Amino acid sequence: xxxxxxxxxxxxxxxxxxxxxxxxxxxxxxxxxxxxxxxxxxxxxxxxxxxxxxxxxxxxxxxxxxxxxxxxxxxxxxxxxxxxxxxxxxxxxxxxxxxxxxxxxxxxxxxxxxxxxxxxxxxxxxxxxxxxxxxxx
Amino acid sequence: xxxxxxxxxxxxxxxxxxxxxxxxxxxxxxxxxxxxxxxxxxxxxxxxxxxxxxxxxxxxxxxxxxxxxxxxxxxxxxxxxxxxxxxxxxxxxxxxxxxxxxxxxxxxxxxxxxxxxxxxxxxxxxxxxxxxxxxxx
Amino acid sequence: xxxxxxxxxxxxxxxxxxxxxxxxxxxxxxxxxxxxxxxxxxxxxxxxxxxxxxxxxxxxxxxxxxxxxxxxxxxxxxxxxxxxxxxxxxxxxxxxxxxxxxxxxxxxxxxxxxxxxxxxxxxxxxxxxxxxxxxxx
Amino acid sequence: xxxxxxxxxxxxxxxxxxxxxxxxxxxxxxxxxxxxxxxxxxxxxxxxxxxxxxxxxxxxxxxxxxxxxxxxxxxxxxxxxxxxxxxxxxxxxxxxxxxxxxxxxxxxxxxxxxxxxxxxxxxxxxxxxxxxxxxxx
Amino acid sequence: xxxxxxxxxxxxxxxxxxxxxxxxxxxxxxxxxxxxxxxxxxxxxxxxxxxxxxxxxxxxxxxxxxxxxxxxxxxxxxxxxxxxxxxxxxxxxxxxxxxxxxxxxxxxxxxxxxxxxxxxxxxxxxxxxxxxxxxxx
Amino acid sequence: xxxxxxxxxxxxxxxxxxxxxxxxxxxxxxxxxxxxxxxxxxxxxxxxxxxxxxxxxxxxxxxxxxxxxxxxxxxxxxxxxxxxxxxxxxxxxxxxxxxxxxxxxxxxxxxxxxxxxxxxxxxxxxxxxxxxxxxxx
Numbered sequence: 001x002x003x004x005x006x007x008x009x010x011x012x013x014x015x016x017x018x019x020x021x022x023x024x025x026x027x028x029x030x031x032x033x034x035x036x037x038x039x040x041x042x043x044x045x046x047x048x049x050x051x052x053x054x055x056x057x058x059x060x061x062x063x064x065x066x067x068x069x070x071x072x073x074x075x076x077x078x079x080x081x082x083x084x085x086x087x088x089x090x091x092x093x094x095x096x097x098x099x100x101x102x103x104x105x106x107x108x109x110x111x112x113x114x115x116x117x118x119x120x121x122x123x124x125x126x127x128x129x130x131x132x133x134x135x136x137x
Numbered sequence: 138x139x140x141x142x143x144x145x146x147x148x149x150x151x152x153x154x155x156x157x158x159x160x161x162x163x164x165x166x167x168x169x170x171x172x173x174x175x176x177x178x179x180x181x182x183x184x185x186x187x188x189x190x191x192x193x194x195x196x197x198x199x200x201x202x203x204x205x206x207x208x209x210x211x212x213x214x215x216x217x218x219x220x221x222x223x224x225x226x227x228x229x230x231x232x233x234x235x236x237x238x239x240x241x242x243x244x245x246x247x248x249x250x251x252x253x254x255x256x257x258x259x260x261x262x263x264x265x266x267x268x269x270x271x272x273x274x
Numbered sequence: 275x276x277x278x279x280x281x282x283x284x285x286x287x288x289x290x291x292x293x294x295x296x297x298x299x300x301x302x303x304x305x306x307x308x309x310x311x312x313x314x315x316x317x318x319x320x321x322x323x324x325x326x327x328x329x330x331x332x333x334x335x336x337x338x339x340x341x342x343x344x345x346x347x348x349x350x351x352x353x354x355x356x357x358x359x360x361x362x363x364x365x366x367x368x369x370x371x372x373x374x375x376x377x378x379x380x381x382x383x384x385x386x387x388x389x390x391x392x393x394x395x396x397x398x399x400x401x402x403x404x405x406x407x408x409x410x411x
Numbered sequence: 412x413x414x415x416x417x418x419x420x421x422x423x424x425x426x427x428x429x430x431x432x433x434x435x436x437x438x439x440x441x442x443x444x445x446x447x448x449x450x451x452x453x454x455x456x457x458x459x460x461x462x463x464x465x466x467x468x469x470x471x472x473x474x475x476x477x478x479x480x481x482x483x484x485x486x487x488x489x490x491x492x493x494x495x496x497x498x499x500x501x502x503x504x505x506x507x508x509x510x511x512x513x514x515x516x517x518x519x520x521x522x523x524x525x526x527x528x529x530x531x532x533x534x535x536x537x538x539x540x541x542x543x544x545x546x547x548x
Numbered sequence: 549x550x551x552x553x554x555x556x557x558x559x560x561x562x563x564x565x566x567x568x569x570x571x572x573x574x575x576x577x578x579x580x581x582x583x584x585x586x587x588x589x590x591x592x593x594x595x596x597x598x599x600x601x602x603x604x605x606x607x608x609x610x611x612x613x614x615x616x617x618x619x620x621x622x623x624x625x626x627x628x629x630x631x632x633x634x635x636x637x638x639x640x641x642x643x644x645x646x647x648x649x650x651x652x653x654x655x656x657x658x659x660x661x662x663x664x665x666x667x668x669x670x671x672x673x674x675x676x677x678x679x680x681x682x683x684x685x
Numbered sequence: 686x687x688x689x690x691x692x693x694x695x696x697x698x699x700x701x702x703x704x705x706x707x708x709x710x711x712x713x714x715x716x717x718x719x720x721x722x723x724x725x726x727x728x729x730x731x732x733x734x735x736x737x738x739x740x741x742x743x744x745x746x747x748x749x750x751x752x753x754x755x756x757x758x759x760x761x762x763x764x765x766x767x768x769x770x771x772x773x774x775x776x777x778x779x780x781x782x783x784x785x786x787x788x789x790x791x792x793x794x795x796x797x798x799x800x801x802x803x804x805x806x807x808x809x810x811x812x813x814x815x816x817x818x819x820x821x822x
Contacts, residue, residue, distance in 0.1 A: 073207035082663035116766035218527035253355035347618035390492035481758035629801035
């Protein structure tokens with residue numbers, strides 16, 4: 001009755017759906033995050049696949065491009081999650097945002113979270129764009 | 138040379154453009170904010186019109202719907218600016234987001250800023266939707 | 275393949291387990307939160323039951339008393355989620371923390387998040403203790 | 412050896428110095444905070460007097476006016492401690508800042524913490540100025 | 549009367565008690581922090597010993613294991629104090645938390661502060677566990 | 686009709702005034718920030734010059750020393766903008782704050798944002814002081 005391990009057949013659907021969604025959005029960058037949790041918190045890796053990707057990003061109520069705009073905005077504004085911001089700048093580009101749109105969202109955060117947040121977001125974008133060969137670092 | 142009062146002809150273009158943009162996006166809710174600053178920090182009211190609206194929201198690089206998604210996401214995630222979140226939930230609806238899309242952005246913030254941020258964002262949306270007669274409060 | 279509605283048989287186990295856990299920990303205060311989401315974001319209500327309570331609080335790796343100490347600490351430190359802090363002060367008391375222990379965790383947050391966070395946490399505790407008839411408000 | 416109650420002769424000097432400093436800076440507003448902790452966390456009240464006021468504000472390395480500018484700036488930027496911000500807007504005025512200077516610090520926070528933080532800081536200032544009869548509310 | 553230097557006989561008891569407590573909880577990691585403040589802010593080093601450790605952690609109202617759970621939770625949730633989080637992951641292990649319990653607290657923070665905070669907390673734990681030879685880095 | 690590119694004659698006054706102010710306050714450190722935005726978000730560079738420096742820091746209502754105290758306080762308290770904090774520690778020294786005053790503001794933030802924020806602020810100050818040859822690193 002109290003089987004509190006969700007890694008059962010019941011949830012394998014969410015996991016599978018989440019893994020595919022994570023691959024679609026974040027690509028290699030997302031897969032690396034999951035991999036890096038293996039020897040410290042594998043259950044957190046599983047939850048990361050199941051809830052954000054299997055549940056939330058799989059919902060049809062909002063297109064993926066809008067979702068990534070929301071995520072880049074939030075992570076830029078919070079300013080304390082640079083690695084995740086970089087993963088989702090990749091994600092935004094992967095689902096069809098233009099580099100200019102990503103930068104535009106980041107610039108807008110100067111209004112809501114201050115210039116330091118926007119500047120640090122821009123520097124994160126510069127790193128991602130350079131990784132993708134889109135600009136010289 | 139040292140005229141540090143920006144309220145001159147040079148900037149009246151930004152102010153006018155900002156005021157129109159603020160009216161377009163935030164409507165009465167935005168105007169009330171500006172009004173409420175009159176007897177305490179009128180210059181902050183002017184800056185609020187000039188920079189966020191005259192400069193940022195007037196840029197053509199991103200559509201207003203995407204901009205409001207970004208703002209609702211950021212303010213929900215930050216969790217310490219409820220009055221402004223409510224103004225921009227109005228704003229999102231004013232520029233064409235559906236109520237469902239607004240709620241969807243807020244739900245997504247559970248992933249990035251935690252469930253309390255998403256819950257409080259949802260309660261803010263409920264208040265705004267009720268003000269607009271879209272749901273029973 | 276694209277069934278992105280989790281509200282199926284596969285997940286009903288998580289939901290049921292989550293609901294019972296939420297009832298056990300947060301009692302009426304938690305149930306009221308879920309109720310209040312009904313007309314604005316019912317899916318967020320479901321996720322709140324499934325993930326935090328069905329997944330996380332149901333894990334046997336940490337006792338509920340320690341979990342509530344962690345939650346009261348985090349919400350006090352973050353300082354932007356007073357309603358949730360109050361729910362979890364109830365929660366902490368419900369799972370066996372003494373009022374003194376709850377206050378002690380809150381005082382400790384002065385060290386990590388500053389005195390305002392600790393003061394506002396203490397005021398939240400005072401409200402909860404008064405609701406429970408433990409002190410005069 | 413294990414006397415962990417600091418309320419002994421050794422510390423009474425800090426407490427007395429802190430109480431006088433709190434009275435000098437925050438006046439009635441500060442005293443009310445201390446009073447309000449009495450029935451929930453009296454030790455936190457004592458620490459609030461001893462460390463911030465007995466230790467920090469009593470240091471001669473920085474004048475009180477500069478200290479209050481720093482505090483108003485920080486609390487405005489953090490945006491999650493409105494009651495304490497209001498106490499320290501009183502404090503800033505009590506130690507010689509002009510209302511215009513207080514507002515100026517708050518406006519400046521738009522740059523570092525975003526416009527919502529500055530707007531909410533301005534609204535807090537308006538309440539304090541009205542309490543002091545300096546403006547019509 | 550106005551001796552605002554606390555480094556006197558009156559406070560040496562708090563300092564001594566604090567130093568022993570810091571040694572007991574944080575061990576070498578804590579001592580290194582204090583050392584690193586020597587040439588920039590020695591008074592902050594002294595306060596760090598006196599208030600958090602001499603006052604708070606020395607209070608008998610809560611056991612050290614619960615205190616470290618609270619601190620790991622708060623610092624993970626805040627997400628802007630990685631060096632201090634690592635010191636207190638050491639601290640948690642030093643006072644009797646198991647590695648699994650530490651990870652469990654960090655995972656739980658996904659609920660309250662979002663997945664990025666939990667992920668970054670897990671990466672901090674991985675570094676600490678590797679330093680202690682508990683896992684391969 | 687509404688040329689929303691601000692890079693016109695109308696705004697060149699703000700830009701020029703801002704650039705001179707940025708040079709006066711932040712010196713080379715500020716100029717490097719602007720330079721580093723060139724290939725990723727040049728418009729954000731321009732806004733950084735125009736609004737914070739051309740508008741805010743150019744206002745006569747508060748002296749630059751007080752402004753830098755406010756900024757160092759806020760950035761230390763927020764704890765998620767270390768590069769900008771370092772630029773403004775340079776700035777504070779450039780406009781006449783003594784090193785001791787800068788450190789004092791940072792220590793005070795322990796009260797409002799917790800000890801980790803103050804410690805990390807002190808480490809940022811140590812780096813800046815070492816860059817300027819004021820202390821051994």
